[in-house]
Amino acid sequence: MIKVVIIGAGNVASHLYRSFSEAQGLEIIQVFNRNIDHLNFVHDSEICISDPSKLKEAHLYLIAIKDEAITALAQELNIKTGLVTHTSGSVSMDALMKFENYGVFYPIQTFSKNMPVDFSEVPLCLEANTSENLNFLKEVAAKVSNKVFEVNSEQRRALHLSAVFVNNFSNHLFTLAQEYCQQNELPFGILRPLIKETVSKIEILEPYSAQTGPAMRNDQETINAHLAMLDEDKQKIYKILTESIQKLYGKKL
Amino acid sequence: MIKVVIIGAGNVASHLYRSFSEAQGLEIIQVFNRNIDHLNFVHDSEICISDPSKLKEAHLYLIAIKDEAITALAQELNIKTGLVTHTSGSVSMDALMKFENYGVFYPIQTFSKNMPVDFSEVPLCLEANTSENLNFLKEVAAKVSNKVFEVNSEQRRALHLSAVFVNNFSNHLFTLAQEYCQQNELPFGILRPLIKETVSKIEILEPYSAQTGPAMRNDQETINAHLAMLDEDKQKIYKILTESIQKLYGKKL
Structure with a gap:
């Protein structure tokens, strides 16, 4: 079982939550947002946290927050071994370079809160700091989408x-x-x-x-x-x- | 049986031909184009004509040619009783006012020659010089589309x-x-x-x-x-x- 933490409470976070919850072999162990009230899309309230110091060890962290908040949040997070990714189209992967393992998990789609999306058709653009991390990310992505692409930061x-x-x-x-x-x-x-x-x-x-x-x-x-x-x-x-x-x-x- | 003549050989003309051919209660009795070679989409070559003086009496004439050619063609046509319409979005209905019965049959759709279109979903915007002609046009339009609108020239x-x-x-x-x-x-x-x-x-x-x-x-x-x-x-x-x-x-x- 691949353990996943989702960070954020916006449209992307809620669609990731839905799709990852339904996928085989993935387990969402925590969803973090400073304002816990915004996590009402999470079915199990026990996995919701608002204190970043309470983050558990996971294999994958998906940061799905506003572009301009990514760098500041990264400074605050204390993650040792898991792969830390953001989901932004425009933020460089290097915003996460303080972590040992980092990358990008960018879904090219327009998400609205109450519009269900067939995630299996959403192209996922992946990037990671090592080929090992990239392969792991590809493995995870393939569990939720049929359209997985390797795309560098410039592309x-x-x-x-x-x-x-x-x-x-x-x-x-x-x-x-x-x-x-x-x-x-x-x-x-x-x-x-x-x-x-x-x-x-x-x-x-x-x-x-x-x-x-x-x-x-x-x-x-x-x-x-x-x-x-x-x-x-x-x-x-x-x-x-x-x-x-x-x-x-x-x-x- | 409502007798229809189609005038033109472009994308709109060929889609009208296809849709009117398949409809109940409509009979295409002629398709006119100056260059008869362009009428290769018409199944029955005997109904194709290239001489405008050979036009038969019909209930409805659909002029589906380039906007800028409509007025000149109208001057040449000698139609007594049938309802003469054009299919243009931008040409005024008055371009056909030399006829006793005239109107507009404007399909809002983008047509490409080899892309089949579900004509029953194409909105048809109708206008006519009398309410009787408008009602007749509505009756015809309802045989080929579920989306029929009455729309004046300005709209x-x-x-x-x-x-x-x-x-x-x-x-x-x-x-x-x-x-x-x-x-x-x-x-x-x-x-x-x-x-x-x-x-x-x-x-x-x-x-x-x-x-x-x-x-x-x-x-x-x-x-x-x-x-x-x-x-x-x-x-x-x-x-x-x-x-x-x-x-x-x-x-x-």
């Missing part, structure tokens, strides 16, 4: 940045469309099948090949008509993305 | 513009991420589950409520680190979308 930062584009920014485009629909008394739901298909398409095609629309066809008349319909802020976004598409596909600007 | 233009945001622009963000992944020797596929989840989420949540990421959390350190990793063009896009998120959620810029 992980690149992935995290890519995730901002595909997740945060595209969700914001959906939000702007939602706002615009409301202004025109249209239900946003009318766009949902299109959004779904946009994504289904790129499961088969590369996004580069799936591009359509006025910018792609260089349809300046439609582009001008659209620009005239938008407020200044949305206009700027429309313009910059249109120019970026035209540039990429060698259309005239 | 339709707003929808078309929204579709550019949710489809064209978000696909371009995926393409930029793909390019960036390639530069960092990462397979784009590693991001696919995240993209899928981004969309699954907004089937339950409104996109406004689903927003996450450094801009949303006002995490300026990560934002600065990301900006430093990008070339000038991607930097501009990152910046403008980050500012737009911060503005929308009342974060400091």
